Amino acid sequence: MSESRKTAIDVRGAVKRYGDFTALKTISLSIYDNEFFTLLGPSGCGKTTLLRMIAGFEDVTEGAIFLYGDPIADLPPNKRPVNTVFQNYALFPQMTILDNVAFGLEMRGQPKSQARKAAGEMLELVQLSQFAARKPSQLSGGQQQRVALARALAPKPKVLLLDEPLSALDLKLRKAMQLELKHLQRETGITFIFVTHDQEEALTMSDRIAVMSAGELQQLGEARDIYERPRNMFVADFIGETNLLEVSVDAINAGRATCHLGGGHELSCNAVEGVNVGAKVHMSVRPERLFMSEGPTDSEGLKGTVRENIFVGTDISTLIDLDDGPKFIVRTSNSDRGNKRIFEPGNEVYVNMEMEAARLLID
Amino acid sequence: MAGGAASGGSAATDTYKEARNWLLLPSWVYLGAFVLVPVIMMLIYSFLTKEFRGGVVWEFSTAAYDQFFFDRGLFGDEPARIEWTYITIFWRSIWQAGAATLLALAIGFPTAYFIATRPEQARPMWVFLITIPYWVNLLIRTVSMKFMLRDSGPLNDFLIGTGLINDPISIINTNFAVQLGLFYSYLPFMVLPIYASVERYNFSLSEAAADLYASKWVTLRRVLLPAVKPGVIAGCILVFVPSMGSFLAPDLLGGAKNFMIGSLIEEQFKGNAGNWPFGAAASMVLLSMVLIVLMIFARQQAKAEKEAS
Ligand SMILES: Nc1ncnc2c1ncn2[C@@H]1O[C@H](COP(=O)(O)OP(=O)(O)OP(=O)(O)O)[C@@H](O)[C@H]1O
Numbered sequence A: 001m002s003e004s005r006k007t008a009i010d011v012r013g014a015v016k017r018y019g020d021f022t023a024l025k026t027i028s029l030s031i032y033d034n035e036f037f038t039l040l041g042p043s044g045c046g047k048t049t050l051l052r053m054i055a056g057f058e059d060v061t062e063g064a065i066f067l068y069g070d071p072i073a074d075l076p077p078n079k080r081p082v083n084t085v086f087q088n089y090a091l092f093p094q095m096t097i098l099d100n101v102a103f104g105l106e107m108r109g110q111p112k113s114q115a116r117k118a119a120g121e122m123l124e125l126v127q128l129s130q131f132a133a134r135k136p137s138q139l140s141g142g143q144q145q146r147v148a149l150a151r152a153l154a155p156k157p158k159v160l161l162l163d164e165p166l167s168a169l170d171l172k173l174r175k176a177m178q179l180e181l182k183h184l185q186r187e188t189g190i191t192f193i194f195v196t197h198d199q200e201e202a203l204t205m206s207d208r209i210a211v212m213s214a215g216e217l218q219q220l221g222e223a224r225d226i227y228e229r230p231r232n233m234f235v236a237d238f239i240g241e242t243n244l245l246e247v248s249v250d251a252i253n254a255g256r257a258t259c260h261l262g263g264g265h266e267l268s269c270n271a272v273e274g275v276n277v278g279a280k281v282h283m284s285v286r287p288e289r290l291f292m293s294e295g296p297t298d299s300e301g302l303k304g305t306v307r308e309n310i311f312v313g314t315d316i317s318t319l320i321d322l323d324d325g326p327k328f329i330v331r332t333s334n335s336d337r338g339n340k341r342i343f344e345p346g347n348e349v350y351v352n353m354e355m356e357a358a359r360l361l362i363d
Numbered sequence B: 001m002a003g004g005a006a007s008g009g010s011a012a013t014d015t016y017k018e019a020r021n022w023l024l025l026p027s028w029v030y031l032g033a034f035v036l037v038p039v040i041m042m043l044i045y046s047f048l049t050k051e052f053r054g055g056v057v058w059e060f061s062t063a064a065y066d067q068f069f070f071d072r073g074l075f076g077d078e079p080a081r082i083e084w085t086y087i088t089i090f091w092r093s094i095w096q097a098g099a100a101t102l103l104a105l106a107i108g109f110p111t112a113y114f115i116a117t118r119p120e121q122a123r124p125m126w127v128f129l130i131t132i133p134y135w136v137n138l139l140i141r142t143v144s145m146k147f148m149l150r151d152s153g154p155l156n157d158f159l160i161g162t163g164l165i166n167d168p169i170s171i172i173n174t175n176f177a178v179q180l181g182l183f184y185s186y187l188p189f190m191v192l193p194i195y196a197s198v199e200r201y202n203f204s205l206s207e208a209a210a211d212l213y214a215s216k217w218v219t220l221r222r223v224l225l226p227a228v229k230p231g232v233i234a235g236c237i238l239v240f241v242p243s244m245g246s247f248l249a250p251d252l253l254g255g256a257k258n259f260m261i262g263s264l265i266e267e268q269f270k271g272n273a274g275n276w277p278f279g280a281a282a283s284m285v286l287l288s289m290v291l292i293v294l295m296i297f298a299r300q301q302a303k304a305e306k307e308a309s
């Protein structure tokens, strides 16, 4: 399905070295036309480096980058039809808001009056028309952020790069801007490459996510896919909350693997290529896909004792010690509680899981 | 303690005020002793009558200013005409100092930019290297410049050696030699303030400009220069003002034709041939010129700041 879509940015075996430090180790990925694509990973994993290579601020040590089929790795930044929203906004302090937004249009050869008119329209889109005559220092952080966005969008780039554009905003504004950004992306049809280290933000906004760690691509896929089918331990652990269990694979039968959790507890889940009988691997189970019951509901109920309930707004997390086995976290939505029994610390419970909830991970 | 809390508060501010005044005293003393008193002395001397072997007679006179601006013939009995001699010298000083300032800007700006873009640990070393030649006395530096530039000096030898020219170029005793001398005398005053402002410059602004399709030249003109303008203006003033009043470079490198106002003033106070009131009057004219330039600058700066806020 998605394979047939046009590719906007194609990174082919890109390597970045600073002296003898390798910041990016052979990254290959394709970003589709019209897509909201997110680079996600912990601090220092190389997200900014990759983005700056696409923008042209860093040269590519090895490999190539294509923009709609054209190699761009050797073009200077001012020759690439790609614009950036900088993390610190980088608005020109001596120019008015309007002139900031008109700058890129003027540089592309539009006459000043026309550039200003288009810039005015752009400011309207981000609802900042009344600030057109001000200087950047006279705006709040959130307003500056929107100016930076308008300035980068005004020349209608083929691809927009955003390096943690929301990280300086408070939570509420941040949530509002997430929706606004997503909305703008749909409206303009421009390909967005968004960088963040916030997994929740990535899941909310992205069509597809590339999870990176230590200069390597860990997994690339649709947001839901990454959340529900993490490939390895890093991704499972980094994205969302999860129960990471050490298991040994006892048997594999017709695509199902039977795994041993210790303490006599057993679970079965889909087998994964590369994990064979006898292997000791990790298993990930999302806490919201577990539920508790007083007695065993089927053959796979795991018996344990409730240790603690933690109230987390919309949900309640229940910590459970399996008898002689590992610990589990079970998440129950508060809205479900009406028709479910509440287990108190000390109660005996059975932990059950939905189909397909458990995932074997290749490390 | 009868006054209670309210008056206690105002007493505290009074104490601060008093302390502040005392702490400011050294600067007031300094400004008084080394700025105000000399300027007033100069002003008074410019309105006194000259004594023939240097020095003054304590008698009010406007003769010094009259001599600076007007020509009344050899015996002082003809109708007054404008005296162009000194105005020409003055004009030449402005022109020479301006050229030296431009030269210093042309060399100083790239130098400052270069230093400010080195790795942080390396910058102090570059600044230090820039200042090393200036540990040598100005007189000695200017004299050695004379040797460098003369017809049979190293510069001409080098140019002839490379085959670029066949005959030595006469640089010494020209306007250009004076400009070179002034430029070299005050170059660090250009480099250092510009360096300080480029170092504070947020280089992601240049990246943003390039990202928005600006060429290097446009980025320099429309983004970098406006941001470092205060440093550039400070550098220009710091080179222009002392260049205006300088006499070493014009004397040693310019010869008799390329007299500047500094040399004119210097001569009035040297030996027995001088004319103290005239020297003081010329100094006052120079000072007023410089003050006018500074005031125009300050006014513009205030206007720019008002616009920004
Ligand atoms: N100019 C440079 N010289 C040497 N190492 C660098 C340079 N720039 C980045 N690095 C290193 O490359 C690695 C990746 O840096 P990068 O800025 O891409 O991280 P990031 O994923 O954007 O992190 P963050 O979320 O903190 O912004 C880091 O270990 C960093 O120290």
Ligand SMILES: [Mg+2]
Pocket (backbone or CB within 6 Å): A047, A048, A049, A163
């Ligand atoms: Mg970064």
